Structures are given as structure tokens and as C-alpha cells.
Amino acid sequence: MSDAAALLRSCALPQLEARILLMHVLGWRRTELITRDREILPQEAVARFEALAARRLNGEPIAQLTAKREFFGLDFDVTPDVLIPRPETELLVELALEAIADTPNPRVLDLGTGTGAIAISIAHARADARMWAVDRSGAALQVARANAARLLDKNTVTFIESDWTANIDPSLAFDTIVSNPPYIASDDPHLQQGDLRFEPRGALTDDADGLSAIRAIIETAPFLLAGNRTLWLEHGYDQAAFVRALLTARGFTDVRSVRDLAGIERCSGGRFIARAARLE
Template sequence: MSNAGELLRTSTLPQLEARVLLMHVLGWRRTELITRDHEALPSDAIASFEALAARRLAGEPIAQLTGKREFFGLDFEVTPDVLIPRPETELLVELALAAIARTPGARVLDLGTGTGAIAVSIAHARDDARVWAVDRSSAALEVARSNAANILEASRAGGALTFVESDWTAKLDASLAFEAIVSNPPYIASDDPHLEQGDLRFEPRGALTDDADGLSAIRAIIERAPRLLAPNGVLWLEHGYDQAQAVRALLTARGFAEVRSMHDLAGIERCSGGMLAA
């Protein structure tokens, strides 16, 4: 029988990916790959690792193979029904938390919640917050509900979360007024070749592209948001690396004040937003 060290040395995967898959199969921590690397492994564990490695070599995302992805320091369940949470989207959480920092019981709306990563992270960080998580996909909402239950119950803390199946704001109570609205909508243009490359091939197309110019969902959200924002409430949107100027123009045309874009850790203008003037 093989041991962990041999499997890693002979794997054709990048070593980081091989280690992640092997830890997943064995249920080991990273340190155990070092301290237990000479232990003989059960044949079923070897077979499971090799099957996952083959699927990864065929292009399937690591997050879907392991069923989880870390986001904002929390572990989220991931399935093929949802967009895989990415580090750059953590900026939206930071912007939302900054916007509600001085508002007890703040209300936050996450449009297109997917895994619930944004909504759950905000609720986890602010146990007094009231967060609404909206998605048109019932399958995505099932994943988001599961993540909320696992993460918030495990911490025994977290703000109140309400899940709504809706096409953007269509089924939201019109009397609601939010201090912050955030969204990571589908913003990739339909003709972008990246849609046929890498992990994107395995993620739900509707979470990636609007099947148009990449701005139609953003336009719809900017148009509807003022009706649901409290005075001085803010709207923040994630967008593509080359869309910041266009999104700022849309926000300004809709009457938002203090319109600006924020850079992610790679130095890319990743999120743009503004305030609804009182």
C-alpha cells in the first residue's frame, strides 16, 4: 500500500492541489501530512484520492471536489448550483460592515446570495444585524440556508437572516428600508472567452453572465435600489476589472452621491458604490 508521501510525490497535480485533496480524503490536518506521511493508507482512501485527482485534471474546481471553500475566515459549503466564493468578494463584506458600523440593528440586503457567503459573513460579524439574502435559484438558497445553519449555529452568534427567492428585488416587501445593499451579480459579458476556461466552465452560467454586455444586472439593481434604501443608505456592487467607470456613470445618473470605486488586494477596481442622499 502507498503512503501519503508517495501519493504526493507521484501525483501529476500541482502539489498544493494534491495536498488539499489528500487532506480532504483522509480528514487530516496539514501538519499530519508531514508527521504521518509514512503511514500506509487504506486502499479505498487511495482510490478516492486518485478519482478526485483525475476529476481535477479534467478541470473540475477544487471547491466542488471538496465541497467547501473558505471565505472571510469561515468555511462554506459549495455545490455545482452556486458560484464559488472568491477572495476579492470579501471586499463587499468589508464595505457593508463599514457602512453599518455605527447603526445598531442595521438592515442589509444581499442580492444574488448564492452560497450565502456575503450575507452569512455579515451576520456572523454583526450579531445585531438583520440581513436579507435574495436569490432566484431555489437550489442556491438551499445551500445558503445550510451554510447559515452550520456557521451561525456553530458560533452561537449571528444576526437575523431572512431568505427570499426572488428575481432581484421583485418579491421583497416594498416597505423595507436598508442601510446597505450589496451584490455580486453576473457581470461577465456573454462573449468573454473566460466563460469557457478554468473553473468557470463548471459553475452555474446564470451566476456568471447576464448573457448580454455584462452590465444588464448591474443596471437593474442600480435602478431599483433607491426604492429600498434608507436615507443615507449605500449600494455597493462587485464588477469586472474593466467596468468601474461604466458602473460609476450608472450610479451617478441614478442620483447616487459620493460615488467611488474601491480596489481589491490585486489593485483592481473591484467594487463601486454610492450613497442615497437623504
């Protein structure tokens, strides 16, 4: 028999991770770990906690073990089919909201939506926004749809299964386009380390130089942006200069990169003045 305090002391995990897993198993709030720490726990709960702790020690991400991750103040369901939302990606949401701040009923396109975290966070902050969220993974879109249904009072997100912009109606004109595409190079050793080992490879890397998805988005975005509107992309810590060069070469103006809270150039974007004509 064990109480919460003893179980946490005996756990080999960092205490923060152990507390998160125990709260998940027990359905307790953080304060209950303090006020009920001497309460004898059901053996079934102890066994479940120990099983999850063992999986975490083997490297599985906390978000997959708890099936949840907080992002932009919302709790998103997470499965092994989707990329786990990262705090640094909140910058992309902030940039999108800034871009549409003075636009009533804006249309926003999120490419590579995964959990739907970016699209749903924008829609939650701007109830008048119309969102289109794209992913090539049907399994990811199932997760995103469920998150939208649970987190939005009024679901204003249209989900599309597509390889980037391939299946998007070309008559749509978006006020901003955002994307957190796979940008890790295929030979990056980080793919074999930590949480990344358990996340969908296609959401992490293009199996090339890490820029192929970014190139594709920059090439096609002008066909879908309304006049004088913006594209924002998240990218790797060492890719900002490359992305700015790609944007400039495609005809974007006001091209710039923005640093995240760690001081890393995390997102780059620019404005396309006139909507490009698609040649069929």
C-alpha cells in the same frame, strides 16, 4: 500499497492542490501530512484520492471536489448550484461592515446570495444585523440556508427567492445593499476556461453585455434604501467607470470605486440621500 508522501509525489497535480485533496480524503490536518507521511494508506482512500485528482486534472474546481471553500474566515459548503466564493469578494463584505459601523441593529440586503457567503459573513461579524439574502435559484438558497444554520449561532438571515428586488417587501428600508451579480459578458472567452466551465452560468453572466443585472439593481435600489444609505456592487476589472456613471445618473452621490488587493477596481458604490418614492 502507498504512503501519503509517495502518493503526493506520484500525483500530476500541483502539490498544493494534491495536498488539499488528500487532506480532504483522509480527514487530516496539514500537520498530519508531515507527521504521518510514511503511514500506509487504506486502498479505498488511495482510490478515492486518485479519482478526485483525475477530476481535477479534467478541470473541475477544487471547491466542488471538496464541497468546501473558506471565505472571510468561515468554511462554506459549496455545490455545483452556486458560485464558488472568491477572495476578492471579501472586499464587498468589508465595505458593507464599514457602511453599517455606526448603525445599531442595521438592516442589510444581499442580492444574488449564492452560497450566502456575503450575507452570512456580515451577520457573523455583526450579531445585531438583520440580513435579507436574495437569489432566484431555489437550489442556491438551499445551500445558503444550510450554511447559515451551520455557521451562525443565531440565524438572523431571511432568505427570499426573487429575481433581484421583485419579491422584496417595499416597506423595508435597508441601511446598505450589497451585490455580487453576474457581470461577465456573454462573449467573454473566460466562460469557457478553467473553473468557470463548471459553475452555474446564470451566476457568472447575464448573457448580454455584463451590465444588465447591475443596471437593474442600481435602478431599484433607491426604492429600498433608507435615507442617506449606501449601495455597493462588485463588478469586472474593466467595468468601474461604467458602474460609476450608472450610479451618478441614477442620483447617487459620493460615488467611488475601491481596489482589491491586486490593485483592480473591484467594487463601486454610492450613497442615496433621500429614499425614492415608488410609482405604482
